[in-house]
Structures are given as C-alpha cells and as structure tokens.
Amino acid sequence: MDDESWALSPDTRKPLPELIEDKLRQLIESGRFQAGDRLPTEPELAQRLAVARSSLRTALQRLQLQGIVEVMRGRGWYVRSTHVGERDETPLVLDGRISDSDLLEVRIALEATAASLAAVRADDGEIDEIAKRAKDHQTASSDDVEELLRTDEEFHAAVVKASHNELLEQLYRSLVPKLRGYRRNSYGTAELHNRSATEHDQVAWFLKRRDEGGARVSMTTHLLGLYNDLANRSDVPPDERATLNTYSYDEADEPRWHKS
Structure with a gap:
C-alpha cells in the first residue's frame, strides 16, 4: 500500500x-x-x-x-460494517438545541437499562471484557484527558453492547458524541478519576454476579455524579434542575427523581 x-x-x-x-x-x-x-x-x-x-x-x-x-x-x-455513510457518528438525528442535562437524563435511563439487561444476557466473555475495560480506565493516567475519555467510553460501550439490544445501542451511539465535549472537560483531578474507576468496578462486580438490580442501581449512581455536577452549573436554571433521592441498594430500593 x-x-x-x-x-x-x-x-x-x-x-x-x-x-x-x-x-x-x-x-x-x-x-x-x-x-x-x-x-x-x-x-x-x-x-x-x-x-x-x-x-x-x-x-x-x-x-x-x-x-x-x-x-x-x-x-x-x-x-464490522462498510455502510459508513449510514452509520454516521450520530445515527439518529438529534435537535441541536437539546441541553446537556436532557442528554444526561436520557443517558441515565438508557445505561441503567443496559446494565440490567447485560446482567441477564451477557456471556462470560462479555463480562470479562467489561471488567478489562474497567481496569484500563483505572490504570489510565490522570493527566491524559484523551486516554481517560477513551477508556471511559470503551467501558460504557461494552456494557451497552452486552445488553444485546440493537436499538438501545443505536440510541446510546447518538448521545455519546453530543456529550463528549462536556465529559472531556469534566476530568480534572485524580480524585474524580479514582471515583469513576471505583464506580466502574462496582458495576462490573454486580454484572459478574448476574445481579440485575445491583447493576442497574450501581450504573445509575455512577452517572448521577456527572449529572449532579452539571445540574450545579450556573447555566442550568434552578427550576429545571432535578436529582435522584439518596438510597442504598436492597431488594425494594429504587432511585426516584424529584425537584432539587
């Protein structure tokens, strides 16, 4: 060549x-x-x-x-596919006026569902791959923002893929590029990186044990940190802010939205 x-x-x-x-x-x-x-x-x-x-x-x-x-x-x-024109970076058209907070709320819903489905449907190889992606993110340098973003996206993409739901995966792919700029700016300290890595491990732990409820709640908790950080920014009007209740996982507990 x-x-x-x-x-x-x-x-x-x-x-x-x-x-x-x-x-x-x-x-x-x-x-x-x-x-x-x-x-x-x-x-x-x-x-x-x-x-x-x-x-x-x-x-x-x-x-x-x-x-x-x-x-x-x-x-x-x-x-995997040569239909490059059909598989654009945003396979579903999203209105450019959609806010980051709207995108994150939908992402929480999608990935919580994906995690619970993965606990039921993923094969052992896919569970191992998710754990490996969690390890890659953990060992990434806190000073390398692009590496942190790459390993973080690879972890979440592996969980979504393991849900074995093609439409859910397409919806997820439509959100990722829209949030990339904000997520890149969200990396700032070793503490945030360590928290993210620990929460990835928690998701992988529940998936390995085929715990559908635990996987769903741990993924929701993980994404909630990013959402709360965004909601506290001055450009998000107070009357549009929402958060999830504080809870600990057990058989009956589920996260619930309420006005902040």
Missing part, C-alpha cells in the same frame, strides 16, 4: 483522533477494507498513519461506537 493513501488531512481545526477516524472511514468506504476484514495491528496502523497509538486507539474506539469496527479479544480490530 502506498504511503500517500494513508496521509491524514491537513485540517488543523480538528483534533488528531478525528483526523485518524476520518482517514480510516475513508479507507473502509473506498473498499480498501471489507466487512469481516482484519485491520492491520495497532503498531502497524500507527506507523502507516504516523501517529501515536493513544490517538489511534481513540479513533478506533469512536468507530467502534458507530458500529463500523469491532475488537475481538486476542485477535485485533475487524471491520
């Missing part, structure tokens, strides 16, 4: 992972790689694109969220 076909766009307005994503989408759309084809290894891709592997992994993870590529444990990255 000639080097020129792997050259990235010179568009300096886009972050590097987005330029890599665009190039890989272009290669797939052009027919260079077909559905079911194994992509070159990460080191080889990084060399051909002349980029760092961290930026490459971020681009691959974004394509994974769109359903274009998938990773198979111990085997590498594969093309």
Whole structure:
C-alpha cells in the first residue's frame, strides 16, 4: 500500500483522533477494507498513519461506537460494517438545541437499562471484557484527558453492547458524541478519576454476579455524579434542575427523581 493513501488531512481545526477516524472511514468506504476484514495491528496502523497509538486507539474506539469496527479479544480490530455513510457518528438525528442535562437524563435511563439487561444476557466473555475495560480506565493516567475519555467510553460501550439490544445501542451511539465535549472537560483531578474507576468496578462486580438490580442501581449512581455536577452549573436554571433521592441498594430500593 502506498504511503500517500494513508496521509491524514491537513485540517488543523480538528483534533488528531478525528483526523485518524476520518482517514480510516475513508479507507473502509473506498473498499480498501471489507466487512469481516482484519485491520492491520495497532503498531502497524500507527506507523502507516504516523501517529501515536493513544490517538489511534481513540479513533478506533469512536468507530467502534458507530458500529463500523469491532475488537475481538486476542485477535485485533475487524471491520464490522462498510455502510459508513449510514452509520454516521450520530445515527439518529438529534435537535441541536437539546441541553446537556436532557442528554444526561436520557443517558441515565438508557445505561441503567443496559446494565440490567447485560446482567441477564451477557456471556462470560462479555463480562470479562467489561471488567478489562474497567481496569484500563483505572490504570489510565490522570493527566491524559484523551486516554481517560477513551477508556471511559470503551467501558460504557461494552456494557451497552452486552445488553444485546440493537436499538438501545443505536440510541446510546447518538448521545455519546453530543456529550463528549462536556465529559472531556469534566476530568480534572485524580480524585474524580479514582471515583469513576471505583464506580466502574462496582458495576462490573454486580454484572459478574448476574445481579440485575445491583447493576442497574450501581450504573445509575455512577452517572448521577456527572449529572449532579452539571445540574450545579450556573447555566442550568434552578427550576429545571432535578436529582435522584439518596438510597442504598436492597431488594425494594429504587432511585426516584424529584425537584432539587
């Protein structure tokens, strides 16, 4: 393969992972790689694109969220779908006026359901993959925002995929890009990173035990931290704020929304 076909766009307005994503989408759309084809290894891709592997992994993870590529444990990255135009980064059209708080409320509902379904439907390999993604996020450097975002998104995407609900997965994929900017800015301290990593572990713990209720509540609790942080911002009108009641998990307990 000639080097020129792997050259990235010179568009300096886009972050590097987005330029890599665009190039890989272009290669797939052009027919260079077909559905079911194994992509070159990460080191080889990084060399051909002349980029760092961290930026490459971020681009691959974004394509994974769109359903274009998938990773198979111990085997590498594969093309899942060549319908690049149909699997846009936002497969469902969302009104640009939708607020971050609205998006997060829907995300809580989707991922809580996904976690409970995953506890019932996921196979052992998928549960192990979720635990691995939780570990990757835990060991990511607190100073590397892009790595924190990538490993966090990979964990949540693995839980949603394990729900085995295609529509739920499409809805989730429509939300992720809309929230990426805010989530990137939410990483700020080692304490926040440690809290996030601990809560990922809690979700994985309940999933491993096939505890549907525990998985649902632990995922809700995890996402509630991000939601409450957003709700406390000055640009969210007080009369539009809501929160969840404080609760501890048992057989009868469920989170309930109320005005803050």
